[in-house]
Amino acid sequence: MNGAPVALVTGASRGIGAGIAEALARTGYGVAVNYLCDHRAAAAVVERIRAGGGVARAFQADVTSTSAAQALHEDVRRELGEVHALVLNATGPQPDVPLDDLDRKDLQDQLDHFVLGPLALVQAVVPAMRERRAGRIVFIGSEVVDLAPAHTAAYTAAKSAQAAMARVWARELAPHGITVNTVSPGFIPGDRHRDTPQAAIEDYTAQVPAGRLGTASDIGAAVAFLCSEAAAFIAGERLRVTGGHTIG
Numbered sequence: 001m002n003g004a005p006v007a008l009v010t011g012a013s014r015g016i017g018a019g020i021a022e023a024l025a026r027t028g029y030g031v032a033v034n035y036l037c038d039h040r041a042a043a044a045v046v047e048r049i050r051a052g053g054g055v056a057r058a059f060q061a062d063v064t065s066t067s068a069a070q071a072l073h074e075d076v077r078r079e080l081g082e083v084h085a086l087v088l089n090a091t092g093p094q095p096d097v098p099l100d101d102l103d104r105k106d107l108q109d110q111l112d113h114f115v116l117g118p119l120a121l122v123q124a125v126v127p128a129m130r131e132r133r134a135g136r137i138v139f140i141g142s143e144v145v146d147l148a149p150a151h152t153a154a155y156t157a158a159k160s161a162q163a164a165m166a167r168v169w170a171r172e173l174a175p176h177g178i179t180v181n182t183v184s185p186g187f188i189p190g191d192r193h194r195d196t197p198q199a200a201i202e203d204y205t206a207q208v209p210a211g212r213l214g215t216a217s218d219i220g221a222a223v224a225f226l227c228s229e230a231a232a233f234i235a236g237e238r239l240r241v242t243g244g245h246t247i248g
Contacts, residue, residue: 004030004055006080007227008073010063010121011035011090013042015190016140019216020087021045023224025054029085032076033058036090055080063090064112069120083125085136085227088118094192096151110158115165122169126178133177136227139166140219141184141238146246163238170236179235183222186242188214210243 006029012021013035021031022045031049033056035042042058049056057079061072076083092113097106122137129135141163144156163182170180187204189196205213222241225231240246 004028005084006030006032006076006082007085007087008032008076008083008121008125009034009087009089012087013038013045013058015192016185016188016216016219017087017089018045019218019220020089020140020223021056021220022049022052023217023220024085024087024227025049025052025056027224027228029227030055030080032056032080032083034063034072034090035060036062063121064092064117066120069117070124073121073124082128082132084129084132084134085138086121086125087138087140087223087227088121089140090117091140094152094155097154098151099153102153106154107157110154111161114158114162118162118165126173129178130173130176135173135176135178136231137166137169137173137178137180138223138226139163139180139182140223141166141182143184143186143240143242143246145184145238146240166238167236174235179226179231181226181231181234181236182238183219183226184238184240184242184246185219186214186240186245188216188219190216204245208243208245209247212243214241214243 007024009021011017012033021033025031033042033045046056046058059075061068063069142159145160166180166182
């Protein structure tokens with residue numbers, strides 16, 4: 001164990017999750033780097049944090065499984081200490097599926113990742129946060145809630161439900177000193193987007209008032225702020241980090 005507050009970041013072995021983990025470490029959190037399959041990538045995140053003088057350990061778990069999520073929480077408590085900040089970033093495939101091809105499994109898969117999956121971890125961390133009268137819970141949402149792109153009904157529905165759930169929990173937990181917020185990124189290219197045509201990336205970028213794509217560091221900075229003392233009076237908000245792409 002260490003004397004630093006502990007942040008558990010799900011899906012933190014690469015991309016946005018890695019950016020969040022590294023940003024939180026720079027602000028003094030000891031970071032539990034959760035991953036599903038790629039131990040090497042998670043270990044690289046841990047090494048970068050440690051090289052910068054931070055504290056981090058990698059923890060493998062499928063956070064869509066209630067039993068695995070509960071076991072993850074116990075492992076983090078044992079190895080690093082009680083969780084002070086929980087960042088729910090883990091994701092899965094997000095296929096485009098038109099209405100005529102959509103089925104119940106498409107919806108269930110997205111709900112498992114973004115609604116049902118987070119439940120076990122939130123329920124696991126909240127008792128200690130309540131007792132301490134302090135805690136941070138941050139969901140990583142998506143701009144699809146604002147834009148509703150075609151062929152994304154399952155993903156958009158799940159992310160919309162996640163955003164609503166976060167607001168409800170913010171109301172329930174704020175009296176206990178626990179803040180719940182959502183950070184909604186725009187399109188940030190990562191490994192899952194390696195096959196995205198360059199023309200599509202350029203077209204998207206042209207629609208961003210800031211004139212560039214976002215980075216994992218942009219999201220990490222937003223999450224680090226919401227997990228700081230400076231954000232103690234911010235609850236139930238959805239912070240759009242899109243370079244203005246979601247301006248109405």
